[in-house]
């Protein structure tokens with residue numbers, strides 16, 4: 764039987780990416796009717812821990828959470844931790860439009876960030892951070908989600924919206940965070956069933 768971890772997200776795209784990155788783990792996501800804690804942290808680490816700690820406590824199980832977003836250099840790092848709520852509508856399309864409209868044609872480099880938090884049933888915790896640099900461009904591609912279509916990566920000569928899920932899982936910010944996570948002592952405890 765695969766070791767089971769609760770992934771504190773209702774975002775199916777994130778869950779699919781995580782399941783692809785951790786094929787030997789049973790990644791269970793939250794039901795849609797679960798009320799998520801308000802993301803009051805001012806860092807990705809703070810928000811990832813807030814989500815993972817809350818559910819580890821109430822469900823008494825191993826919990827993973829991902830807090831992620833886009834930091835645009837010409838916008839002083841915005842939308843950053845407010846990436847999900849950048850536009851008033853809060854949809855992926857409206858968020859992307861707001862980045863492009865706010866930049867108003869100014870070229871800008873940017874960083875895609877993913878912070879993973881792992882919390883054990885007794886509250887032991889670790890966070891890891893993965894980052895990819897790119898530039899903001901007009902939307903291209905139908906793959907991915909969120910800001911992927913407007914995030915162009917030089918080494919790929921494509922936006923994240925133009926790469927297949929397999930390609931994205933080889934080099935994404937989330938892949939880099941998971942790579943570090945599986946090297947941590949707490950991850951080994953999770954696999955061993957110790958805490």
Ligand code: IMP
Pocket residue numbers: 774802829830831832833846847848855858907908909910911923937
């Ligand atoms: P949160 O981590 O659930 O708070 O979501 C952060 C925001 O960043 C949401 O608007 C997501 O759509 C976006 N986002 C998260 N991960 C990615 C990604 O891998 N690519 C593009 N956008 C993402």
